[in-house]
Amino acid sequence: MPSDAALENLARIGQLDKVPFSSELMARMLATARSRLIDAQRSDNSAETRFDCAYTAIRAIADAALLAHGYRTSTSKPGHHQTTIQCLSHTLGVSVGVVRVLDALRKQRNLSDYDGESITDQALVECIEQALRLQELAVRRFGGQG
Template sequence: MTLAALDNLVKTGGLKQEPPDQQEFDGMLYAGRRRLQDAQVPGLSEEGQFSLAYGAAHALSLAALRWHGYRSESRYLVFQCLQHTLGLEAGKWRVVDLCHKRRNLTEYEGHLDVPSRLIDELLQVTKEILFLVERLGPVVE
């Protein structure tokens, strides 16, 4: 992990430094776990699965960023920082980034085109993100 890259994003205005907060971290971790669990409920529509899995990935990715003492207003940047906050390899965070683009098409243009294979990949990557976030341990304040 290279936190120097995150410090550079602070300099350019992409991130803000803010002390981590255990209660906030715990809330994001809970939300991520719950959404991931709900995304796997049998019989759920693909749209529902995608929305919940994407929400879980965002909550968990933001938790990792906050654990390190950074905050971002930009969803895509939160995902791109996964390589620095959790050491997630590029191919995996790019799956979540692709899902972010698909989510935007749905939200802003009403166009949902998410193959079931992409949903499966999103679920797998989100499970890995959860595992890595849980391994961070308590916030050091």
């Protein structure tokens, strides 16, 4: 399914809301991603904080990519983080395999936040690496905004 058609379908079923593009909002989202990624790489922060910062960077980039297409996730529906991540294949051209990795990181974040599960070194490194790759994609796609 072409990207725009997939996003339109998600809007039709209430998973996405149409929104007007805002360069100011885009800049803030990308600035948030950059700031959180810097914090994620600070070794004096705990593993949980670093993971949470890297995950927040991933989400901010995914939200910015949706905004660039005129959408945002419907926060009134459950699973809006999952929808945001899954849309990356349509908004930034991320492979299905990468989307699966990002979704696993989302699940790990939920386990950490809601069940107190510890963040492994492997999960932390993966989350930071994925956030850095997404940031590179966003910079190529959106340029110097933010």
